[in-house]
Amino acid sequence: MxxxxxxxxxxxxxxxxxxxxxxxxxxxxxIQAEVARALVxxxxxxxxxxxxxxxxxxxxxxxxxxxxxxRALRAWDPEKGRKLVSFVRxxxxxxxxxxxxxxxxNPWADDPTEHDKIDVIAGNDGDALHHEDRDALSTLWSRLxxxxxxxxxxxxxxxxxxxxDVEDVMVKTDMSRDAIYAWRSRLRKQxxxxxxxxxxx
Amino acid sequence: xxxxxxxxxxxxxxxxxxxxxxxxELLRQVAAGExxxxxxxxxxxxxxxxxxxxxxxxxxxxxxVFRASLADxxxxxxxxxxxxxxxxxxISMGAFRRRRAGAFVTLAVAAAAAFVVLRTSPPxxxxxxxxxxxxxxxxxxxxxxxxxxxxxxxxxSDSQPAEGAGSGTEEDPLALQVPTSGEVQWVLxxxxxxxxxxxxxxxxxxxxxxxxxxxxxxTVTVAKTGAVRMSLxxxxxxxxxxxxxxxVVVVVGDADMIADLGDDAGIEVIGVKAPGAKRFIRFxxx
Numbered sequence: 001m002x003x004x005x006x007x008x009x010x011x012x013x014x015x016x017x018x019x020x021x022x023x024x025x026x027x028x029x030x031i032q033a034e035v036a037r038a039l040v041x042x043x044x045x046x047x048x049x050x051x052x053x054x055x056x057x058x059x060x061x062x063x064x065x066x067x068x069x070x071r072a073l074r075a076w077d078p079e080k081g082r083k084l085v086s087f088v089r090x091x092x093x094x095x096x097x098x099x100x101x102x103x104x105x106n107p108w109a110d111d112p113t114e115h116d117k118i119d120v121i122a123g124n125d126g127d128a129l130h131h132e133d134r135d136a137l138s139t140l141w142s143r144l145x146x147x148x149x150x151x152x153x154x155x156x157x158x159x160x161x162x163x164x165d166v167e168d169v170m171v172k173t174d175m176s177r178d179a180i181y182a183w184r185s186r187l188r189k190q191x192x193x194x195x196x197x198x199x200x201x
Numbered sequence: 202x203x204x205x206x207x208x209x210x211x212x213x214x215x216x217x218x219x220x221x222x223x224x225x226e227l228l229r230q231v232a233a234g235e236x237x238x239x240x241x242x243x244x245x246x247x248x249x250x251x252x253x254x255x256x257x258x259x260x261x262x263x264x265x266v267f268r269a270s271l272a273d274x275x276x277x278x279x280x281x282x283x284x285x286x287x288x289x290x291x292i293s294m295g296a297f298r299r300r301r302a303g304a305f306v307t308l309a310v311a312a313a314a315a316f317v318v319l320r321t322s323p324p325x326x327x328x329x330x331x332x333x334x335x336x337x338x339x340x341x342x343x344x345x346x347x348x349x350x351x352x353x354x355x356x357x358s359d360s361q362p363a364e365g366a367g368s369g370t371e372e373d374p375l376a377l378q379v380p381t382s383g384e385v386q387w388v389l390x391x392x393x394x395x396x397x398x399x400x401x402x403x404x405x406x407x408x409x410x411x412x413x414x415x416x417x418x419x420t421v422t423v424a425k426t427g428a429v430r431m432s433l434x435x436x437x438x439x440x441x442x443x444x445x446x447x448x449v450v451v452v453v454g455d456a457d458m459i460a461d462l463g464d465d466a467g468i469e470v471i472g473v474k475a476p477g478a479k480r481f482i483r484f485x486x487x
Binding site: 013015017020021024025028029030032033034035036037039040050051054055058059062063066067069070085086089133134137138140141142144145156157160161188191192195200 | 206208209210211212213214215216217220221222224225228229230231232233234252255256258259260261262263267268270271272274275276278279
């Protein structure tokens with residue numbers, strides 16, 4: 001993957017076609033993947049036009065990034081710790097969800113390039129657990145917990161809350177590596193399954 | 202919820218974020234051609250095989266033509282914004298801005314701009330290729346117009362309210378009647394690129410739902426990659442008002458044919474696909 005810098009973006013915005021082509025090559029797959037995920041997870045994307053819908057939405061989101069003389073792209077600051085692809089991925093995700101909610105492909109229907117939203121994405125706050133998410137995840141946890149049992153809760157705490165290495169967990173639980181991997185996979189699947197039941201994206 | 206449980210909720214959030222990132226990254230690699238779909242483990246993305254297959258299918262790499270069109274389109278968009286910033290009489294169709302009584306009023310136009318396919322009579326002729334449609338194909342046309350937003354509001358004569366519009370206020374925008382202009386651009390599909398001679402005619406959907414010819418000073422340019430750029434001046438009409446929802450139907454076809462559209466019964470508009478529409482809609486304009 002080409003190493004894109006803010007200077008590359010400025011060159012592309014200034015009319016440098018080579019720089020622009022580089023941005024297209026780097027960002028298009030990330031946008032496309034995010035669009036595909038959002039469409040499928042949102043229950044769309046099936047049917048004969050699914051591929052075309054993905055490409056159309058990819059195109060619109062790509063253009064939205066460059067709107068207002070690239071305001072959204074210019075908001076990316078590598079000093080804040082997020083890579084460009086990750087930054088664009090978040091914008092694309094919000095954008096396509098917004099498009100799905102508004103039931104339109106019109107990328108201007110709900111402009112994702114508003115400054116406040118971009119600022120959130122540009123900074124670490126883009127990863128933060130917001131109030132509405134916390135409520136949903138609290139519900140998810142309350143539903144998941146009864147399924148785990150004592151050992152499951154312990155392993156969840158060690159693996160995901162404390163984020164301990166598998167080797168340490170092996171010592172603390174007197175379990176084999178394979179058993180811990182199996183538990184880890186099972187815990188993920190259970191959480192994902194309940195999340196899907198709840199309609200969490 | 203206890204503080205203890207709070208940590209589990211935070212962990213769930215981190216887990217889901219990590220899952221999303223991992224899934225997105227796998228799909229990105231597929232879309233970038235860095236990894237083939239069959240190299241993805243069967244349950245790496247989703248336990249449901251059908252869902253995973255669909256995700257991988259939709260993430261298949263876009264071809265070079267698509268990417269080139271993307272770059273061309275963005276280039277045209279940037280060019281359009283720069284031009285709009287310097288040309289005082291061009292404003293966006295995405296957000297018409299009005300200067301009235303010293304204040305700007307944003308007219309959010311859901312410019313359901315559309316692509317219309319033309320053909321000549323007899324109507325039973327095939328729509329696909331070959332005939333007057335040239336390379337236009339009714340089954341595939343319908344690229345969404347990119348409605349550009351100008352960073353500048355309209356100025357000069359365009360920004361002045363039309364005569365007789367004086368009864369309107371920002372609180373009562375229905376009476377606003379101002380001439381507007383706009384610029385739209387879009388990209389033809391690769392198989393349409395050869396139709397470089399393109400004319401355009403603009404209709405707006407009037408209050409009764411019918412299509413009314415609108416627009417003046419329409420210019421269209423088509424780049425070899427298919428990027429189409431069009432600027433126009435919308436007529437002063439009572440339904441062009443603040444907050445109005447206007448369907449702008451753009452008729453695209455051979456430049457010679459389109460000049461007589463609306464006057465020449467030999468040309469029939471056979472369909473339109475609006476940006477948000479799922480299906481190609483057939484209709485006629487007398």
